[in-house]
Amino acid sequence: MAYDEAPGAGLDRAKPTSRASSMWRWEGFLHARAADAVTLGEGNTPLLPASSLGLGDVWIKDESRNPTWSFKDRLASGALTMARHFGAKVIASSSSGNAGAAAAAYAAKAGIPCIVFTFVGSAGPLVLQMRAYGAMVVKVADKADRWRLQSLGVKELGWYPTSPFFGLVVGSNPYGMEGYKTIAFEIAEAFDWEPPDWCVLPVCYGDALYGMWKGFEELKALGWIERTPRFVAAEVSGSLPAALESGDPMPPEIARNAPSIATSIGASQATVQALDVLRRSRGTAVTVGDDEMRRWVVTLAAREGIWPEASSAAPFAAIERLRGQGIIKPHDRCVALLTASGLKDPGPIETALPEPPLVSGGLPDLLTALKNTYGFSHG
Numbered sequence: 001m002a003y004d005e006a007p008g009a010g011l012d013r014a015k016p017t018s019r020a021s022s023m024w025r026w027e028g029f030l031h032a033r034a035a036d037a038v039t040l041g042e043g044n045t046p047l048l049p050a051s052s053l054g055l056g057d058v059w060i061k062d063e064s065r066n067p068t069w070s071f072k073d074r075l076a077s078g079a080l081t082m083a084r085h086f087g088a089k090v091i092a093s094s095s096s097g098n099a100g101a102a103a104a105a106y107a108a109k110a111g112i113p114c115i116v117f118t119f120v121g122s123a124g125p126l127v128l129q130m131r132a133y134g135a136m137v138v139k140v141a142d143k144a145d146r147w148r149l150q151s152l153g154v155k156e157l158g159w160y161p162t163s164p165f166f167g168l169v170v171g172s173n174p175y176g177m178e179g180y181k182t183i184a185f186e187i188a189e190a191f192d193w194e195p196p197d198w199c200v201l202p203v204c205y206g207d208a209l210y211g212m213w214k215g216f217e218e219l220k221a222l223g224w225i226e227r228t229p230r231f232v233a234a235e236v237s238g239s240l241p242a243a244l245e246s247g248d249p250m251p252p253e254i255a256r257n258a259p260s261i262a263t264s265i266g267a268s269q270a271t272v273q274a275l276d277v278l279r280r281s282r283g284t285a286v287t288v289g290d291d292e293m294r295r296w297v298v299t300l301a302a303r304e305g306i307w308p309e310a311s312s313a314a315p316f317a318a319i320e321r322l323r324g325q326g327i328i329k330p331h332d333r334c335v336a337l338l339t340a341s342g343l344k345d346p347g348p349i350e351t352a353l354p355e356p357p358l359v360s361g362g363l364p365d366l367l368t369a370l371k372n373t374y375g376f377s378h379g
Contacts, residue, residue, distance in 0.1 A: 023182040038080040042073035052303040057333045070340035076102035079162040079176030088160035094146035097126030104135035117146035180211020197332040200315040203233035204265040206274025213277045231283035234314035236260040239270040240285035262311035292317035307342035
């Protein structure tokens with residue numbers, strides 16, 4: 001999908017952006033003017049070195065710094081900008097959490113009612129976040145009913161969708177997906193237009209995977225960068241690794257025996273666009289388990305001061321494995337996309353760390369409790 005023949009044409013790499021203090025500073029690459037955008041100041045998130053992780057040259061693109069604390073704000077801004085342009089009367093989203101929260105917040109900013117379909121078992125804080133922004137949240141027992149109900153609203157009542165609402169899934173709102181290009185632009189700019197060797201993302205449907213790849217491709221077409229990164233999809237179903245191994249054009253559906261702690265990437269089937277990006281970029285995919293994600297949630301928080309949502313820890317497990325296998329070379333630079341804050345779903349921390357001790361006595365009791373619970377010994 002493209003909105004003109006050469007996005008960004010006529011811009012100067014030395015001064016590529018507008019003065020907007022959001023992702024809309026890249027308006028020359030996007031589908032609307034910054035002045036017309038529905039924005040909460042999304043984008044311009046930090047790119048942080050993470051040398052303490054023992055994974056080599058790894059950087060964290062910390063999307064938890066966005067207004068609703070996830071990367072979905074870029075999608076919501078792109079989608080809601082066009083929803084307002086088209087005169088949409090109702091916004092509809094099917095979401096386990098982050099996309100619904102972002103849709104609700106940006107719909108509130110745009111002054112448009114928002115309905116979010118979620119499922120029983122979605123993380124409580126995420127559902128509360130949707131409700132706080134004024135969304136009309138509807139829960140279903142069967143996940144498939146989310147799409148069925150949203151599809152009825154879209155087709156029969158003209159609701160404006162910001163998320164997938166039918167299968168096989170091919171991605172979310174196309175205007176929203178354009179917003180993810182700006183992640184690539186920010187990474188390339190931060191590295192002085194020398195892209196990393198690898199970009200590693202947690203993947204459910206592959207919206208950000210596609211958007212980032214498209215962004216790098218547009219920069220390369222303009223001659224702003226000489227090459228594009230290879231991409232890695234970290235997922236929990238194993239759909240993409242299976243498709244890459246078999247050579248099939250369609251990722252298969254692979255059911256899990258139990259739900260993953262990474263509800264944000266819990267889909268059982270990946271998308272054609274995600275598979276296409278991996279093949280075009282000479283990338284790969286890794287299936288990540290719950291124990292690995294719990295470990296990396298704790299590690300990132302304790303070593304880097306960044307508390308990620310469980311799905312955001314998946315890229316680090318993937319990098320660790322691919323370094324060990326020699327697929328990611330020792331000196332290759334990697335950027336891991338940290339998609340959302342751990343406050344969205346604190347469950348992994350609750351189960352991975354000891355319960356804080358209750359101390360009522362004096363200093364000896366305090367030191368005993370610290371040693372017994374945390375293994376801490378005072379000098």
